[in-house]
Amino acid sequence: IKNDPIAISTWDFGREANAEAWKTLSSGGSALDAVEAGVKIPEADPNNNTVGYGGFPDREGHVTLDACIMDEQYRCGSVMCLEHIKHPISVARLVMEKTPHVMLVGEGALQFALANGFHKENLLTPESEKAWKEWLKESKYEPVINIENQQHLPGGPYNHDTIGMLAMDAKGQLSGACTTSGMAFKMRGRVGDSPIIGAGLYVDNAIGAATATGVGEEVIRIVGSFLVVELMRQGYTPKAACKAAVERIVSRNPAKAKTIQVGFLAMNKKGVYGAYALQKGFTYSVKNGKEEKIMKAESKW
Numbered sequence: 001i002k003n004d005p006i007a008i009s010t011w012d013f014g015r016e017a018n019a020e021a022w023k024t025l026s027s028g029g030s031a032l033d034a035v036e037a038g039v040k041i042p043e044a045d046p047n048n049n050t051v052g053y054g055g056f057p058d059r060e061g062h063v064t065l066d067a068c069i070m071d072e073q074y075r076c077g078s079v080m081c082l083e084h085i086k087h088p089i090s091v092a093r094l095v096m097e098k099t100p101h102v103m104l105v106g107e108g109a110l111q112f113a114l115a116n117g118f119h120k121e122n123l124l125t126p127e128s129e130k131a132w133k134e135w136l137k138e139s140k141y142e143p144v145i146n147i148e149n150q151q152h153l154p155g156g157p158y159n160h161d162t163i164g165m166l167a168m169d170a171k172g173q174l175s176g177a178c179t180t181s182g183m184a185f186k187m188r189g190r191v192g193d194s195p196i197i198g199a200g201l202y203v204d205n206a207i208g209a210a211t212a213t214g215v216g217e218e219v220i221r222i223v224g225s226f227l228v229v230e231l232m233r234q235g236y237t238p239k240a241a242c243k244a245a246v247e248r249i250v251s252r253n254p255a256k257a258k259t260i261q262v263g264f265l266a267m268n269k270k271g272v273y274g275a276y277a278l279q280k281g282f283t284y285s286v287k288n289g290k291e292e293k294i295m296k297a298e299s300k301w
C-alpha cells in the first residue's frame with residue numbers, strides 16, 4: 001500500500017524542520033530518517049534559544065541538551081543532560097542503534113558521542129550568554145507561559161520552544177523525534193520530559209504517535225505522550241486525546257495548571273493529526289504532499 005507521507009512539528013519554527021524532513025519523505029525515505037534530519041535544523045540554529053546550539057543555559061551557564069527518538073519497531077534511544085554536542089538527536093539515534101540501552105546521560109553520553117565521531121563544540125552563543133547574565137541579576141526561576149512571552153530578556157521576544165516531530169512515510173510507518181535545551185536557566189542536572197520515552201514522545205506504529213512541549217515536569221507526572229497514544233488506542237481522535245491529556249494535568253492541580261503552558265501534538269495511523277494546549281499560543285506546523293501550514297492549537301484557557 002502507498003500512503004501519503006506527512007510530517008508535523010511543534011511550533012511555527014517546525015516549518016523549516018518539516019521542509020527538511022520532507023526531502024526524505026517525498027523521495028521514499030523512512031520516517032525515522034525524516035524526523036532525525038528535520039529536527040537537526042533547529043538544533044543547529046543559533047537563533048533558536050530552546051533547542052541545541054544557541055539554547056539558553058542552565059543557571060550555572062552550561063547548555064545541557066535532552067533528546068529522544070523512536071521508530072516504527074518500538075526501538076528508542078535517548079540522551080539527557082548532554083553537553084557540547086550540537087546534534088543530540090543523532091546521538092540518541094546511535095544509542096538506539098548501537099547500544100543495548102535506551103538512555104545515556106551526562107558525561108557518559110558525551111563520551112559515547114565523542115567515541116562515535118561527534119565533536120565537542122561550544123554551544124553557548126554570545127546572545128545566550130548575555131541573556132543568562134541578565135537573568136543572573138535577579139536569578140528568579142519562574143518559567144513563563146510560552147517562551148515568546150520572555151520579553152524581558154535581552155534580544156527577546158523568543159518565539160521558540162522544544163521541537164517534537166512526528167512523521168509517517170510512504171510505507172505508512174511512524175517515527176518521532178524530540179529535542180530541546182530544556183527550560184531556560186534550569187537547575188544544573190535538571191532533565192525534562194523531552195528525552196523521556198512516554199513523556200515527551202511516544203510512537204506506537206499500530207496506533208499513532210504523540211509529542212509534548214511546555215513545562216516538562218507536568219508532562220512527566222502524567223506520562224503525557226504515552227497517555228495520548230493510549231487514548232487514541234481507545235478510539236479518541238488525536239485532538240480529543242491531546243485534550244484529555246491536558247485535562248488530566250488540570251485535574252491534578254488546577255491552580256498550577258493556570259500558570260504554565262503544556263501542549264500536546266498527535267497523529268494517528270491514518271495520518272490524521274491534532275493538538276491541544278493548556279494556554280493560548282501553541283502552534284504547530286504541518287507538511288504533506290498537498291500543503292504546508294502553521295496551525296493554532298485550541299486551548300483550555
Ligand code: SD4
Pocket residue numbers: 050147161162180181182183191192193194212213214215216217
Ligand atoms: C522541558 N518540555 O525541558 C521541555 C522544554 C519546553 O517550554 O518545551 N519548554 O521541560
